[in-house]
Structures are given as structure tokens and as C-alpha cells.
Amino acid sequence: MKIVVIPGDGIGPETMAVCDEVLLSVSKRFELNIELSHESAGQESLKKTGATVTTELLEKVKKADGLMLGPMSTLELGQASKGEINASLFFRKNLDLYANIRPAKTYPGLTKRVQQDFDLIVVRENTEGFYADRNVESGSSEMLITPDVVISLRRITRHCCERIARSAFILAQNRKKHVTIVHKANVLKIADNMFIDICHQVGKEFPDVRIDDFIVDAMMAHVVRAPDQFDVIVTTNMFGDILSDLTSELSGSLGLAGTLNAGIDFAMGQAAHGSAPDIAGKNIANPFSQIISAAMLLNWYGQKHDSKSFIAASQAMEQITLELMKSGQVTPDVGGNLKTDEIAKAFIKQLQMKN
Ligand code: ATP
Numbered sequence: 001m002k003i004v005v006i007p008g009d010g011i012g013p014e015t016m017a018v019c020d021e022v023l024l025s026v027s028k029r030f031e032l033n034i035e036l037s038h039e040s041a042g043q044e045s046l047k048k049t050g051a052t053v054t055t056e057l058l059e060k061v062k063k064a065d066g067l068m069l070g071p072m073s074t075l076e077l078g079q080a081s082k083g084e085i086n087a088s089l090f091f092r093k094n095l096d097l098y099a100n101i102r103p104a105k106t107y108p109g110l111t112k113r114v115q116q117d118f119d120l121i122v123v124r125e126n127t128e129g130f131y132a133d134r135n136v137e138s139g140s141s142e143m144l145i146t147p148d149v150v151i152s153l154r155r156i157t158r159h160c161c162e163r164i165a166r167s168a169f170i171l172a173q174n175r176k177k178h179v180t181i182v183h184k185a186n187v188l189k190i191a192d193n194m195f196i197d198i199c200h201q202v203g204k205e206f207p208d209v210r211i212d213d214f215i216v217d218a219m220m221a222h223v224v225r226a227p228d229q230f231d232v233i234v235t236t237n238m239f240g241d242i243l244s245d246l247t248s249e250l251s252g253s254l255g256l257a258g259t260l261n262a263g264i265d266f267a268m269g270q271a272a273h274g275s276a277p278d279i280a281g282k283n284i285a286n287p288f289s290q291i292i293s294a295a296m297l298l299n300w301y302g303q304k305h306d307s308k309s310f311i312a313a314s315q316a317m318e319q320i321t322l323e324l325m326k327s328g329q330v331t332p333d334v335g336g337n338l339k340t341d342e343i344a345k346a347f348i349k350q351l352q353m354k355n
Helices: 012-029 043-049 055-063 087-094 158-173 189-203 216-225 237-251 288-304 308-326 340-352
Strands: 002-006 035-038 066-069 099-105 119-125 142-146 149-152 178-183 210-215 232-235 260-262 267-270
Touching: 002 012, 002 055, 012 035, 012 066, 012 288, 012 308, 012 340, 055 087, 066 087, 066 288, 087 267, 099 158, 099 237, 099 288, 119 158, 119 237, 158 178, 158 189, 158 232, 178 189, 178 216, 178 237, 189 210, 210 216, 216 237, 232 237, 260 288, 267 288, 288 308, 288 340, 308 340
Parallel strands: 002 035, 002 066, 066 267, 119 232, 178 210, 178 232
Antiparallel strands: 099 119, 099 260, 142 149, 260 267
């Protein structure tokens, strides 16, 4: 399996270095023959090449079997026409990675923000919605009408609703068989009612999966009050972006938020958080978000190629993550005192202890 690794901005190089060590040790242990090839994107690439991402890089990525993308700082990005492109959106769009799978769960031994233990997944549509760079063939779906008037448009299509709904039901079928649709159909009546209807239509193919739905604002209260009542939550792009940061933080820290961006032929592991400039360079960032994303990527590859060793490797990564958390071998954001780079050593030691 060839994986392109892009460390990214801020804490990215620190957390991705841990992830590299973990991937290589797991590859050796399970004889996966994983090859990592390092490339740059984001601020480093902007300085070197004049663009945060390039078409040459995209071509290299397309030839690989998967991508690990580090956090990208987006706040200081200017115009895309000047090479200041949001790399994360660039790959999601160009590789048609429509399903953004964002698990959030509590781990024994970690400080958590809610009383209940929970284990849920937010399934966020990734390729359209309230994101100005994804809705039109060229240009932007956000328009400056006059210096004082802006129109931002959201695109919702049947095709994208259907495929994201199917991803959610497939996941739910192998879990607690419960899908929750999150929407704002009371205000966005046409698009969000279409989204709800399509989810129900797709749900008919999965008769043993229970379906309910919540308006997004009420959902914020429900998920804080009782996160354990949810299993798989499916929603449109921006609602999923916001809701999944909340669910990750409820589980303990954004530093635990691993995600997978999956399409039909390609997948990208990527932590849900940003570049965390406030803690960059301090060797205290939590690398588990990156490790969990990498485990999801190996699992995706294993399912795609029907490879038991990749699936076993992914399960071992999750198991070791759980064991390290249980024994308090974690970074300060979740109550531990290990440095970022010490997590790699702890992980490898735990892996060696397994038969
Ligand atoms: P960006 O501009 O790149 O989005 P940000 O700081 O606005 O960066 P995040 O990077 O998502 O947004 O960070 C939000 C908060 O979560 C910050 O306080 C940050 O330190 C913390 N955080 C994010 N990732 C981690 C991590 N891996 N480990 C520990 N804390 C983290």
C-alpha cells in the first residue's frame, strides 16, 4: 500500500511524525508492506512553490492507494487564484471524497466532558453544501454583490444526498442499527426536506436500521445532554463540520478526532482539528487523532481489497490506542503527561507486547 503523507501546518509535522512511526511499525508487524512517500502542501509548499497545492502533487496522490493529510491552516489563506488554496478542500473535491466519517467516543481512563460513555459517528457530506468552493464548475458560490452585500449559496443534489445516506446506513448496519438525520428543514424547506426524504428512501434498503431526525439546533442540546442515545448521525456538509467538532470535544479533546474522507476509489485520513497554532512546536499535541485516522485508512483499504491483515492491523491500532488511554499514557489535553513524541515509543512498546 502506497500512502502519500503530507505533514501539514502547525502541529501537523509533530503529530504526523508519530503517525509515521506507528504506521511503519504496524506494517512490519502485520507484513503489510506499506510505503510512505512524503510531500508538502500548505504554508511550506506556498513558500517553496508559490502555491499551497499543485496539480503535480494531485497526480502523485492519484497514483497512490491513500493519503494522510496533516492539518492545514486556513485562516491566513487569501485568493485561490494566487495559489492560496485550501488543500483539504482541494483533495476532497478533486478526489471526490464525498463521505467524511467522524467517529467520537469516550475512552476509559480519560477525562471526559460528559457523564455518559458514548460511541457515535458523524457522517458528513463533503462535496457540496455551504462551501463556496464546491458548488460551481468555476468561480465561487459566494458573491460580493456590492461592498455591503454578500450572497452565499448552498448546493444540495439528489446524487450527493443518496450516496452519503447510503454510507451512513452501511455503517449503522454493522453497529447499533440507528441512523439520526440532522437538518434544518423548518427553514431550508426544499433542500433539507429532500435530504430527509432521500435518507428515508435509502433507509428502506436497510429495514432493520431505526431512523429518527432532529433539527440541527435542537441536536446540539440533545447531543450534549445524552450523546449515548446516538449511533450514526448523517447530515449535510456544514452542519456536520460543526456538530462533529462538538462531539469530538465531548469525548475528551479535539486531539482524539480521527476522520476518514472516503470516495469510491480513494480515501484520505485526516484529523478533524486544525493546525492548533497555540500549541505548535511545544511537543504537547495529541497525535491520537492522526493515529485513529490512519487506522481508519488501513481498515478502508482492507475492506476494499478484502485483506484480513490490513483489517487486523487497523483493529490492533484501535486496541493499542484504547490500552494506552486506559493506562493514562496520553498527552496533557486529556489529562496525561506524555510528550507527543513519547506516544510513538509507548505505542510501539505496546505493539511488541502483543503475540
Ligand atoms: P486553525 O486555524 O488551523 O483551524 P485553530 O486553533 O483555530 O486552528 P484547531 O486547530 O482546531 O483550531 O484548535 C482548536 C483548539 O483545540 C485549540 O485550543 C487547540 O490547541 C486544540 N487542539 C486542536 N488539536 C489538538 C491536538 N491534536 N492536541 C491537543 N489540542 C488540540
